[in-house]
Amino acid sequence: MFDTHTHCRHSHDSKEDPIEMIEYAISQGMDYLAFTDHFDGELTFLPEFDYIPQIDLENHFDEIRALKERYKGKIEVGVGIECGYMKEANNLYLSKLSGFDTDIIINSIHTIEYEDCYMPSYFAKRTKSQAYGAYLKAVRESLDCPYHFDSVGHIGYVVRKSTYEDKALVYKDFADIIDDILKTIIAKGKALEINSQSKGTGLDFLPTTEILSRYKELGGELLTFGSDAHFCGRIGEKYSLVAEWLKATGFKYLFKYLAHKPIAVKL
Ligand SMILES: [Zn+2]
Ligand SMILES: [Zn+2]
Numbered sequence: 001m002f003d004t005h006t007h008c009r010h011s012h013d014s015k016e017d018p019i020e021m022i023e024y025a026i027s028q029g030m031d032y033l034a035f036t037d038h039f040d041g042e043l044t045f046l047p048e049f050d051y052i053p054q055i056d057l058e059n060h061f062d063e064i065r066a067l068k069e070r071y072k073g074k075i076e077v078g079v080g081i082e083c084g085y086m087k088e089a090n091n092l093y094l095s096k097l098s099g100f101d102t103d104i105i106i107n108s109i110h111t112i113e114y115e116d117c118y119m120p121s122y123f124a125k126r127t128k129s130q131a132y133g134a135y136l137k138a139v140r141e142s143l144d145c146p147y148h149f150d151s152v153g154h155i156g157y158v159v160r161k162s163t164y165e166d167k168a169l170v171y172k173d174f175a176d177i178i179d180d181i182l183k184t185i186i187a188k189g190k191a192l193e194i195n196s197q198s199k200g201t202g203l204d205f206l207p208t209t210e211i212l213s214r215y216k217e218l219g220g221e222l223l224t225f226g227s228d229a230h231f232c233g234r235i236g237e238k239y240s241l242v243a244e245w246l247k248a249t250g251f252k253y254l255f256k257y258l259a260h261k262p263i264a265v266k267l
Contacts, residue, residue, distance in 0.1 A: 003225065003227050004034045004036070007036070007228070007229070010055055010056070010063070012038065016230065020232055022077060028236055032078060033077060036080035037055055039093070040052060040055075040084045041093055041096070046111065055081075078257060079102050081102065082153060083097075083108065083149065085108065104151065105150050105151075106150070107152055112131075112135050112158070113138075123162055132174065135157075139152070156211070159203075160201055171214060178214065186215075186222075191224045192212075194224065196227045204238060205241075209245065222255055225242055252266065
């Protein structure tokens with residue numbers, strides 16, 4: 001069992017001590033835990049989010065790297081970051097991340113058309129088709145970013161705070177762009193993340209099983225597992241459920257990342 005996507009107190013929305021998280025992961029029998037704290041560089045281009053502090057990258061990477069050394073032999077600690085994609089932030093990520101020795105970088109969409117899709121206002125002024133369509137367009141665009149990343153975070157995130165009566169993001173409604181996204185992920189050798197933080201979506205995990213099955217059909221193999229835990233109790237949540245579903249669907253491996261190399265873990 002392992003987890004490639006978690007947040008400690010280096011993220012503005014977590015208070016958790018990374019040592020406690022590592023100890024918790026060890027107690028659960030895990031052999032790999034990555035800290036992928038938020039690098040919300042895109043918010044520096046949106047003045048209304050000035051109140052959200054930016055991560056101290058040096059401190060984050062130094063501390064997690066020190067913990068990686070300290071826990072060698074007990075658990076593999078992944079040094080990571082989660083970038084919030086926005087075209088305007090490309091150069092920021094490119095220049096700020098190049099000097100650090102990291103294991104895994106997750107590229108995620110949290111803002112769409114300069115708005116935070118956690119806010120009801122995002123949905124109020126759009127039809128479901130517009131809101132989800134713009135989200136998927138942003139995901140597709142994020143795959144062409146100039147900075148390095150390993151996995152594509154939580155596809156379907158837009159559904160979490162969606163205000164429509166029927167929230168479901170259905171493959172057939174967006175088949176062309178979803179296919180384009182999945183084919184591009186495969187062609188670029190990136191991993192598709194399975195994220196077990198599915199609160200508000202009515203699903204067990206993201207993306208939907210329909211999208212994951214389509215990924216398999218198109219030849220996709222690289223998959224990471226991430227809980228997106230912001231506190232100890234959620235680390236590794238639903239790993240077994242995800243692993244069982246993948247096995248039953250014909251997938252053979254999940255992958256964790258060290259020094260940006262995928263390491264296959266047999267299901
Ligand atoms: Zn995220
Ligand atoms: Zn996250």
